Amino acid sequence: MKLESLQPTGSFKVRGFFAAALTLEPGQLSRGLMTVSAGNAALACAYVARELGVGCRVVMFDTAPKLKAEGVRSLGAQVMPMPREVLYEWMRTRGWEQEPETFIHPYADEKVMSGHATMVPEILDDCPQVERVLVPVGGGGLVCGIADGFAALSLQARVVGVQSEGYPLWTRALEAGGPVSLVPDTIADGTAAPFDALMFERLQERVHEWVTVPEGDVRAAVRALATDLKVIGEGAGALTYAAMTGEGHAQHTVAVLSGGNIDPARLSELISG
Amino acid sequence: MKLESLQPTGSFKVRGFFAAALTLEPGQLSRGLMTVSAGNAALACAYVARELGVGCRVVMFDTAPKLKAEGVRSLGAQVMPMPREVLYEWMRTRGWEQEPETFIHPYADEKVMSGHATMVPEILDDCPQVERVLVPVGGGGLVCGIADGFAALSLQARVVGVQSEGYPLWTRALEAGGPVSLVPDTIADGTAAPFDALMFERLQERVHEWVTVPEGDVRAAVRALATDLKVIGEGAGALTYAAMTGEGHAQHTVAVLSGGNIDPARLSELISG
Numbered sequence: 001m002k003l004e005s006l007q008p009t010g011s012f013k014v015r016g017f018f019a020a021a022l023t024l025e026p027g028q029l030s031r032g033l034m035t036v037s038a039g040n041a042a043l044a045c046a047y048v049a050r051e052l053g054v055g056c057r058v059v060m061f062d063t064a065p066k067l068k069a070e071g072v073r074s075l076g077a078q079v080m081p082m083p084r085e086v087l088y089e090w091m092r093t094r095g096w097e098q099e100p101e102t103f104i105h106p107y108a109d110e111k112v113m114s115g116h117a118t119m120v121p122e123i124l125d126d127c128p129q130v131e132r133v134l135v136p137v138g139g140g141g142l143v144c145g146i147a148d149g150f151a152a153l154s155l156q157a158r159v160v161g162v163q164s165e166g167y168p169l170w171t172r173a174l175e176a177g178g179p180v181s182l183v184p185d186t187i188a189d190g191t192a193a194p195f196d197a198l199m200f201e202r203l204q205e206r207v208h209e210w211v212t213v214p215e216g217d218v219r220a221a222v223r224a225l226a227t228d229l230k231v232i233g234e235g236a237g238a239l240t241y242a243a244m245t246g247e248g249h250a251q252h253t254v255a256v257l258s259g260g261n262i263d264p265a266r267l268s269e270l271i272s273g
Numbered sequence: 274m275k276l277e278s279l280q281p282t283g284s285f286k287v288r289g290f291f292a293a294a295l296t297l298e299p300g301q302l303s304r305g306l307m308t309v310s311a312g313n314a315a316l317a318c319a320y321v322a323r324e325l326g327v328g329c330r331v332v333m334f335d336t337a338p339k340l341k342a343e344g345v346r347s348l349g350a351q352v353m354p355m356p357r358e359v360l361y362e363w364m365r366t367r368g369w370e371q372e373p374e375t376f377i378h379p380y381a382d383e384k385v386m387s388g389h390a391t392m393v394p395e396i397l398d399d400c401p402q403v404e405r406v407l408v409p410v411g412g413g414g415l416v417c418g419i420a421d422g423f424a425a426l427s428l429q430a431r432v433v434g435v436q437s438e439g440y441p442l443w444t445r446a447l448e449a450g451g452p453v454s455l456v457p458d459t460i461a462d463g464t465a466a467p468f469d470a471l472m473f474e475r476l477q478e479r480v481h482e483w484v485t486v487p488e489g490d491v492r493a494a495v496r497a498l499a500t501d502l503k504v505i506g507e508g509a510g511a512l513t514y515a516a517m518t519g520e521g522h523a524q525h526t527v528a529v530l531s532g533g534n535i536d537p538a539r540l541s542e543l544i545s546g
Contacts, residue, residue: 232503260503
């Protein structure tokens with residue numbers, strides 16, 4: 001397991017946001033940062049803005065877990081809540097272009113993805129013989145960054161994209177050969193990103209294999225992570241552990257636990273079983 | 274935080290039991306292993322015996338958390354449950370001398386303590402400037418091992434022993450200047466070891482400072498570890514985080530999270546707050 005839950009803000013997203021923010025021109029950075037997020041990108045953007053001493057506003061689903069929205073505010077950023085369809089439309093029409101801040105796209109951004117690729121040398125340090133990497137897929141930035149990281153080192157690890165049956169956006173899109181629209185019905189709220197044409201193309205090229213995990217297995221995996229492995233995984237984070245458990249013994253396989261931001265009430269409920 | 278919760282069997286105890294078992298004569302090892310334990314030493318002993326291919330029996334309190342007793346059985350070892358006072362008497366009279374297995378004392382054993390000292394170079398790798406180490410204290414083997422580890426490297430880190438107000442055995446014994454007997458009333462079940470004259474002497478020499486944490490703070494720390502730090506600490510494991518939180522910002526301080534073996538029902542209850 002690669003425990004990104006232990007990163008500042010509790011997910012891998014700080015990697016990408018630091019990579020993107022630290023390469024901005026001073027004039028761009030001083031305008032402050034903006035992103036759009038199911039939660040973890042918002043937390044990372046707020047954290048990075050605070051560390052770099054600039055302002056931050058984030059667009060979030062109005063259904064985002066309370067823990068994530070409150071976390072963003074406690075980092076000194078403003079939340080702009082939007083209903084799901086309004087938010088998707090805002091993204092489709094590039095609503096950020098009307099705003100004063102510098103926008104960092106939470107996944108379809110080269111620098112964000114290259115920031116996520118910094119995970120690859122760490123994975124190789126811990127598991128030099130790695131043959132397969134299981135990665136949860138929402139917008140696709142993490143899995144593409146990891147695939148690019150291995151490719152940059154001319155390594156052949158098999159990159160496996162993992163989704164919940166409660167929101168199998170990319171496997172459906174791949175079957176359909178193009179855009180699909182689904183309503184998420186999963187505790188893996190971190191994977192609830194919409195279809196994106198650019199990311200669809202990248203995912204087709206970079207992901208070697210897809211696994212779709214039954215929603216019940218995701219819930220069981222959150223519990224097993226806590227009781228057996230002693231770590232906290234949010235729904236999206238637990239996806240890969242659920243996938244690996246389904247496979248039986250998985251040698252030289254690394255499962256990326258992408259984050260641990262889960263509302264305490266839900267966590268408590270899942271642990272009590 | 275030094276996350277010993279991520280060790281096999283979910284606590285630091287495997288360090289000491291491997292160190293002790295691997296230095297036994299073949300004839301001693303083949304008789305199988307025995308220990309006495311509040312839970313974590315039992316799990317470690319069972320794990321080490323299984324890894325080395327020998328049998329194992331462990332004496333445990335009949336009130337040991339179900340998770341720990343079941344864990345021991347699932348590792349192929351036998352549990353010999355005893356009421357608290359019977360168990361203490363068994364220890365006082367060295368009951369293990371009547372048994373066929375080779376007994377490894379869970380804390381008052383040089384090799385077990387030197388095994389725990391292997392944590393010190395790891396702490397130095399992660400935090401070369403460490404000035405203080407907070408360590409939960411039950412029998413005292415962990416804190417003495419860590420103190421000896423620093424001393425062996427001629428380093429001056431301040432070693433702080435942490436206990437719950439629900440079982441402040443050693444601070445009471447130090448005040449009294451000798452043996453005391455208390456009934457544990459704490460979720461830090463891993464610290465419920467009895468007074469031991471040899472360990473009393475060692476602790477007096479090695480522990481620079483003692484902190485006693487209110488029981489309510491221990492419970493709050495289990496929750497905060499899960500929701501803020503995304504890690505699972507059992508009661509004993511959460512003691513040092515509770516102590517550190519009480520101190521405010523603690524630079525160059527390492528808190529040892531000794532283990533994460535907590536019953537799911539209790540964990541769920543503590544997280545729900």
